[in-house]
Each structure stands twice: as C-alpha cells, then as structure tokens.
Amino acid sequence: MNGLDEESLAPQTFLYGCTLEAGKEVTFSPEDHELEHQLDLKLACVDPSTKDELNLVEVEGQDAEGQKIKAALVSLKPSTLPSVCLGGFTITPPAVFRLKAGSGPIHLSGQHLVMMETEQSFDEDD
Amino acid sequence: MNGLDEESLAPQTFLYGCTLEAGKEVTFSPEDHELEHQLDLKLACVDPSTKDELNLVEVEGQDAEGQKIKAALVSLKPSTLPSVCLGGFTITPPAVFRLKAGSGPIHLSGQHLVMMETEQSFDEDD
C-alpha cells in the first residue's frame, strides 16, 4: 500500500482533453500496474473550423461480458448544437474515441481520475 | 461472498450502447443470479441517417407497485436537438427500449454497472 493513508484512497483529479478528426482516433489506455485510471467525460464541443455537418463521436470499450463494443456517444453540428454536456460519462480503459461521421475537429474534455487499485475479482468470465 | 473484500462491493463500470430503429426494440435483461446489474443512461443522439422528424424514445420497466409501465424518455430531432444528456438515468432490469415515434436510428449510451447482490426484502407486495 506504499505508505498511503486512508485519505489517499480518494481519487486524484487531473485535466483531460483530446481532439478528434477524420482518420485520427484517440486512445485512452494509461500504462499502470499500481494505480487505477478512469476518465470522467464532461463535455464535447465543436471548433470554429468544424464544417457544418453532423459529427458523431464513437467510443470503443468493453461491455459487461468482456466483449469489445462500439457505442455512439454524441452528435454535434455547429449550426444546431455546438456543445453537449456529457454528464460525467465514466470510461474505463482501454478505450478508443473516433468520429463515426463528420470530419471534425470535435473536442472532448473531462477529468482523468487516478486512484489506488482495488482488488476486484468477480468477473463474469470466472 | 466469494472472497470479495469490502472494496469489491463498489460497482464495476462497463460501456453500454444500443441503437433503436422502428420495429427494433432493445431489451436490457442480464441473466445473473449472483450479481446485481444496473444501467446508468448518459446520452441519446441521432445518426447522420436519421430522418428529420421527432423521434421519441420509450422505456418499459417496473414501477414501485411492481406493475409494468412505459415512460416516454426523450425526444430528438436532427435539425433541432441532435443530442440530449440523460443525466444518469438509472434503469433497473428487466427493461425494454423502443421508439414510440419516429423511425430512428437513435443511439443510447451509458454505463453498465455490475455489483454484488444485496439482499433487499421490503417489497410493497409483502
């Protein structure tokens, strides 16, 4: 437990931001064996350079059966809805973000939470 | 309790996503007798292929009297409101999602929470 006291089990909060463009996917996959990482997505927004078309953000992650799945997250269009609150969408790594439609750029932002790993072993696959 | 320590009672978070179309309903009903499942709905959004009409998402679940009910959840229209934050709408299985109006596709996404079952017995029907 490396000298951590009880308080330090609370997650630490860092800033996260990335930008999606056509053909440019972003991976969230921190390499770490002692700490647990989570992404708490807060906002998606367009850029002044984003073309006026529907931009659909897709995230690829793992479902409860341990399978890789893709979920369509949010649609933005500069002239209709330039920003959307994502309501604290928790992403467990590894995850990949990409544009399923539109050419962006679309900005994603949120909080990168880092906490002490807790042993959890009740996988469905056991 | 299968060797789980206190920390492991915290829910594990997986990615959830589904797509609704006219005549294509989606059921959330994980088969599991040892683990408890919940869906934390975060976002609904349109697709580039969604026709410009009002799409109304309906969820069918169970009310506090143990009766099956349908609730109209969210309305989206590509030219007016292509995405809506659902604010972490907690769905207890079994539940069914479908389009009550419009032909979609409408994408739903959120977090699938899996936790140890807790014995709860204060049903109204007792």
Next chain:
Amino acid sequence: MNGLDEESLAPQTFLYGCTLEAGKEVTFSPEDHELEHQLDLKLACVDPSTKDELNLVEVEGQDAEGQKIKAALVSLKPSTLPSVCLGGFTITPPAVFRLKAGSGPIHLSGQHLVMMETEQSFDEDD
C-alpha cells in the same frame, strides 16, 4: 426494522413516468407509513402531437417553512427545445405536476426511490 440488514437501507430504484395535458394534473403522493418515497426527475420532453407553443411545467409542493408553493420547472417548445434534462430534481411527496402554460402533452420521467423511513424531527415549526 423488519429483518432489513444494513445494505437494505439503500434506496430501491423504480421507473417513473407521467404525461401532462391541459386540465390534467398528476399527483405524486404514495400512501405508505413504513417506507419513504422520493421522485428523482430526470427528463421532460414533448410528444409528436404537442402543438408548437411554449409549454411550461409547474410543480406544487412544500417549501422549507411548511407552506404549499408552486414552482415553474421547465419550458419546452417542439421547434426550439423538444427535451430538457432536469438534472435529478428531487421531489418529496406530496407533489402535483401540471401545465401552467401550453396544452401539452409533455412527458416527465425519472426514478421513484423507495427507502426505509428515517425518523427526522427538526421541523422549523417546532
């Protein structure tokens, strides 16, 4: 305490949905002397049949002085804003929902929470 263990003090979550129309108010007032009820309002949305006018939802409940008050909650218009996230607005019964303006239909949805009653006696009126 009816054999409930500590875990069962956590609230149970059920689906809630109602539809408001001109002249049709909806009451949330579960009759229960052993359990505590709360409504966690999540979303308001229009219907394909809703006329294109401003629909204003009003809730009537109790303020901190124990007086009955009316609060204007949310305004929706099909061509401008067909859905609004209510952010988990907690309603303590008894409460009444109605349209203060517009003829609807407007759909409200959320979570009906049921938990063990906790003795609370620090009323302002004491």
Next chain:
Amino acid sequence: MNGLDEESLAPQTFLYGCTLEAGKEVTFSPEDHELEHQLDLKLACVDPSTKDELNLVEVEGQDAEGQKIKAALVSLKPSTLPSVCLGGFTITPPAVFRLKAGSGPIHLSGQHLVMMETEQSFDEDD
C-alpha cells in the same frame, strides 16, 4: 442536538422556486441559528410572457475570501433556449438573484436543503 439521531443529520429536501423580473431581485437568506440552509439550483426557464431578448441571471454571494461577488449564471432567450439545466448549482446563503439583462420573467427552481449546523471554523480570515 434536540433528540436528533444520526440519520437526521442527512439534509431534508424542500421545493424552491422564484421568479425574476426587471427591478425585482430575490433574496435567499433563511433566518436560522440552529439549522444550516443550502439551495441546490436545478433549472432556469422562460415564461410565455417573456420578451424575445437575452435574459441574463446574476447571483450575488460570497467568494472564498469572504468578499461579496456577482456571478453571471445563465442566459436564456425564448426563441433560442427557453430552459437551461443548472446542474445542481449549490448556493450558500445569503444570496441575491437578479436579472443583469432582459426584463424577464425568468423562473428559477431547485431544492432547498435544510440540515443540522456543523461547527466549521477554518475561515481564511483567521
């Protein structure tokens, strides 16, 4: 402590609503020496009688240095954005709400939380 048990330290939730108009500010300042009050603002919305102009809601409260400050909270316009979710903006009294621009009426609603006062003394001014 007036016979309160541990459970009663949890806040009690009441309904809050007010309406702002040009020249009509609203004060949130419950007079109470034994209980602690907080406002959890949830929604702002326009009225059918609100003129089609930008209405900017301002709140006056206290910053972390103990100074009185004004913060511009939310902008609404009937034809563009008739309702905004405020995401549970916690207001510690005393606070004053007013329109910094526009003539309203603008409705604010939320939850008035009442809890037992906890002795807190780590003021920056000490």
Next chain:
Amino acid sequence: MNGLDEESLAPQTFLYGCTLEAGKEVTFSPEDHELEHQLDLKLACVDPSTKDELNLVEVEGQDAEGQKIKAALVSLKPSTLPSVCLGGFTITPPAVFRLKAGSGPIHLSGQHLVMMETEQSFDEDD
C-alpha cells in the same frame, strides 16, 4: 488539525464567477498551504454584448503525467446556444481560462470548494 472536528473535513462551498474576453485570461490559483482548493464549474453563458460568433473556452491545467495541457472546454454562440451546463467540471489549481476563439465576453460560474488538505503522495513521478 487546528481544532477541526470530523464534520469540518467536509468542503465549504463559495461562489465563483469570472468573465473571459479576447486577450483577458483568468487564473485560478489560490495561495494556500493549509487548505485544499477546487473549482466545480457549473455554467458558461454569453452576455448581451457578445458578438454572434463561436466562442471557444480553453482551460490550461495539469494532466495525469504532470504535464501542462490545454483542453477546449465549451463552444457558445449567442444565436445558437447562449448557455451550456458544464456538469460540475472539477478543476484542480493552478488553472488558466481563456478564449481560444471568439472575443466574448463569456461568463463562467461555479462553486469554489475549500477543504482541509489531505496528504496524498502516490504521484506518478515518484
């Protein structure tokens, strides 16, 4: 621990508000060695004087690797989306807010949380 009892470890909530304009960045960096500060951003909105162009708010902070990063937070345009709920975006100081596009003014508001510092030492840089 300066005579603080257990309850006083709970954060105290103050009002925060700032206004961004072209060339006018705002720093959130409270000087304090005994207390911990956080900003819980709640809303961004335009002013009646904001030009009708896309205004993009950028925040500069620290990522989980200890590097300085810039994240594009939210886009607002008076005629399209005059206000956006930021969903309680937690900012750990030091942070800088500025307009990456547009000339504003854009108002940011939220809660400034002050709490007792907890010793946390599991930095990635160790």
